[in-house]
Amino acid sequence: MAVLEIIGAAPSNYVWTARIACEEKGAPYALTQARPHSPELLAVNPTGKIPGMRHGDCTLFETRAICAYIDKAFSGPSLVPADAIGAAKVEQWISCVNTQLDPVLMRQYALAYFFPSTPDKSPDRALIDAALPKVEKALDLLDRTVAPTGHLVGESFTLADAFILPILHYLRKLPESAAMIAKRPALAAYAERHLARPSVAKTTPPPPAAR
Numbered sequence: 273m274a275v276l277e278i279i280g281a282a283p284s285n286y287v288w289t290a291r292i293a294c295e296e297k298g299a300p301y302a303l304t305q306a307r308p309h310s311p312e313l314l315a316v317n318p319t320g321k322i323p324g325m326r327h328g329d330c331t332l333f334e335t336r337a338i339c340a341y342i343d344k345a346f347s348g349p350s351l352v353p354a355d356a357i358g359a360a361k362v363e364q365w366i367s368c369v370n371t372q373l374d375p376v377l378m379r380q381y382a383l384a385y386f387f388p389s390t391p392d393k394s395p396d397r398a399l400i401d402a403a404l405p406k407v408e409k410a411l412d413l414l415d416r417t418v419a420p421t422g423h424l425v426g427e428s429f430t431l432a433d434a435f436i437l438p439i440l441h442y443l444r445k446l447p448e449s450a451a452m453i454a455k456r457p458a459l460a461a462y463a464e465r466h467l468a469r470p471s472v473a474k475t476t477p478p479p480p481a482a483r
C-alpha cells in the first residue's frame with residue numbers, strides 16, 4: 273500500500289498532533305506540504321483546514337478522525353487506553369482542546385502574535401489583552417489536571433497529550449503565556465518533559481526563518 277500522507281504545514285498544531293500519532297505508532301508516513309485551502313488540501317478536505325490524510329484509497333480530515341485511523345490501522349502501542357474510563361477521559365480532553373482550549377490559546381492568543389491582522393503586522397494587542405484572563409484560566413485547568421500523574425489522563429502518554437503539547441510549545445514561546453506556565457510548576461514540568469519525548473521532539477517544527 274502507498275505510504276500514509278499527512279497533508280498540511282508543519283507549524284500547524286493539528287498537523288503536529290497527527291505526526292506525533294504516526295511517530296508513537298511507528299507508522300511510516302510522509303508530510304506532504306500544503307497550505308490551508310490549497311488545491312492539494314481541498315482534494316482530501318472540502319473544509320480546507322489542515323491536516324488532511326491520504327492512505328491508498330482512504331482520505332480523511334479532522335485530526336481526531338485521522339488519529340483514530342492511525343491508531344487502528346497500525347500495530348504500535350495504542351494511543352487510547354482500553355478501559356472504558358480511560359478511553360472516555362481521552363475523548364473528553366480531546367474534545368475540550370478542540371472546542372475550548374485551542375480556540376482561546378491558539379486561535380485568539382497565539383495567532384494574534386503569529387498572524388496579526390493589524391495594518392503593520394505588529395501583534396494584535398487588543399486580541400491578546402482580551403485573551404489573557406482566558407489563557408490564565410485554561411492554564412490553571414491544565415496545571416491542576418497534570419499535577420497528580422504528569423499526564424492528562426491516567427499514568428501514561430495518550431492521544432490527549434498529543435493534542436495539547438503542540439499548543440504548549442507555542443505558549444512557551446510567547447511572553448505572557450510563558451510567564452504564566454513558569455508560575456505553574458506541574459504544568460511547566462509536564463511541558464518540559466513531554467516536549468522532549470522522541471515522537472514530539474522529532475516532529476517539532478523548525479522556527480520560522482528570519483524575515
Ligand SMILES: N[C@@H](CCC(=O)N[C@@H](CS)C(=O)NCC(=O)O)C(=O)O
Pocket residue numbers: 284285286287308320321322323333334335336370
Ligand atoms: N477541527 C480541525 C481543526 C484544524 C485547524 O483548525 N487547522 C488550522 C491550522 S492549525 C487551519 O487549517 N486553519 C485555516 C482555516 O481555518 O482556514 C481538526 O481537528 O483538524
